[in-house]
Structures are given as structure tokens and as C-alpha cells.
Amino acid sequence: MTDELPPARKRMVKPPMGGTEEGRGKPARLKTAKMRTPSSQAWLSRQVNDPFAAKARAHGYRSRAAYKLTELDDRLHLLKPGIRVIDLGVAPGGWTQVAVERGVTSIVGVDLLPVDPISPAQIIEMDFTDPACGPLLIQMLGGPPDVVLSDMAPNTVGHRKTDHLRIMGLIEIGVD
Ligand SMILES: C[S@@+](CC[C@H](N)C(=O)[O-])C[C@H]1O[C@@H](n2cnc3c(N)ncnc32)[C@H](O)[C@@H]1O
Numbered sequence: 375m376t377d378e379l380p381p382a383r384k385r386m387v388k389p390p391m392g393g394t395e396e397g398r399g400k401p402a403r404l405k406t407a408k409m410r411t412p413s414s415q416a417w418l419s420r421q422v423n424d425p426f427a428a429k430a431r432a433h434g435y436r437s438r439a440a441y442k443l444t445e446l447d448d449r450l451h452l453l454k455p456g457i458r459v460i461d462l463g464v465a466p467g468g469w470t471q472v473a474v475e476r477g478v479t480s481i482v483g484v485d486l487l488p489v490d491p492i493s494p495a496q497i498i499e500m501d502f503t504d505p506a507c508g509p510l511l512i513q514m515l516g517g518p519p520d521v522v523l524s525d526m527a528p529n530t531v532g533h534r535k536t537d538h539l540r541i542m543g544l545i546e547i548g549v550d
Contacts (some may be wrong), residue, residue, distance in 0.1 A: 413532065430468065436490075437468035437523055444472055452521050453478055457528040459509050460519045462502055462548050463526030465489045470497070473523070482514045502526060503547055 410418065421427050428436040433440075448455050455477035461470050464483030470492050473481055481487065483497040484507060492496065496514050500507050512518055526548060528540045 413530075435468050435471055438550040440468035440472050442525070443469045443523065447472070447476065454477065457520040458517060460484075460515065460522045461495075461517045462522065462524035463544075464495075464497055467492050467495075467497075469523055470495045476531055480515060482511050484511060502544075522548065 382512070389519050406418075423438070424438060426441055430438045430440055431435070435441075453459070453473050453476040454505060457478060459473055459481040460477050461473065461481060461483035463485055465472055465485035465487040467489050469483060470483050474495060479494050481495045483492075483495055484502050485497070486499070486501055488499050489497045498510070498514070500510070502508075524545070526544045528537075528544060531535045531540075
């Protein structure tokens, strides 16, 4: 094991298609497994067989992450019409979809990856660790946010301590 990190990969974030409320019955086999790295195979296999991912597809959410925010907001009642919201690590857009569904119209999102539009949200493709990003988001929002959502997470490298430190680093930058 070396401490060297592999180069970051850019993946396309496509809204998922299909799925049912109940999820899938039998585990589905990957038809494209041979063309993928083991970690990509594992991610795709989880995605294809995950009942929450299937439920998200059935409800038109772009990611299963939508249910994390739904549960949080059902408890904390953060999302209300008229507030300003920033969504850090927005791709593919599940959290922004939930915020818009709950009446938020003033919302900006940022991600390293491209995201299909979610009206009326404004979304930019940028690295949030760029010092220019925070001020730009506030300028786009027309003022300071009432709520900052962050689900930012770097691509994992499979080394637990490294992955933990990289995730914590992003959280700290988001809190600042
Ligand atoms: C778990 S996903 C977010 C899912 C999203 N909340 C949703 O509901 O669909 C984490 C996202 O953080 C993004 N990310 C990681 N590092 C970032 C950075 N430095 N700046 C902006 N986005 C970043 C990744 O590209 C990835 O799309």
C-alpha cells in the first residue's frame, strides 16, 4: 500500500431512470462489469440493487440522497418558502429537488460535476475549495444564505483514514 492517491476521475452524473416503489426483487447482474474497475462495479451494483435508489427513480428524484434531506427536514423544518439556500456538492441534484419541492425558490448549488438544470435553482460547476466560490454563491443568491446544505464528498480512494480526512476537510471548508 502506498500513500500516493490515484488521479481524481470525473464521472458523468445522469439522472437515474426507471425503478419501482418496491425496488428490485432479485439482485441484478451488471452487463458492463468487465469494462469497469472493481470499485466502479461495486458502486454500480449497489446502485442497481438498492431499494432506496429504485424508490428514488420511481419518484423522479435524481438520487437516493433525496430521502436523507427529506428525513432531516421533516424533523428540523429547515426548508421554507422565502428563505435563501446554498447546496454544496449539488450533483446530481436530489437535495435541490427536495428544497424546490418544499417551496424554496432562492437556491444556488455548486459541484465539480455538471448538473442538469433544476428550475428555479441556479447551479454552477466549480470547486468549492476555490476561495472565489463562496463569495460568488452569495452574490448569485443576492445575499447571505439562511441555510447551507452540504452533502459534499470526495471520490473515495479505499484507504479509510485518507477518505475520512478528505471528507472532514470538505466539511470544515463548508462550515467556514
Ligand atoms: C454525495 S454527492 C451529493 C449528492 C447530492 N446531495 C444529491 O442530493 O444529489 C457528493 C458531491 O460532492 C461533490 N464534490 C466533492 N468535492 C467537491 C468540491 N470540492 N466542490 C464542489 N463539489 C464537490 C461531488 O462531485 C459529488 O457530486
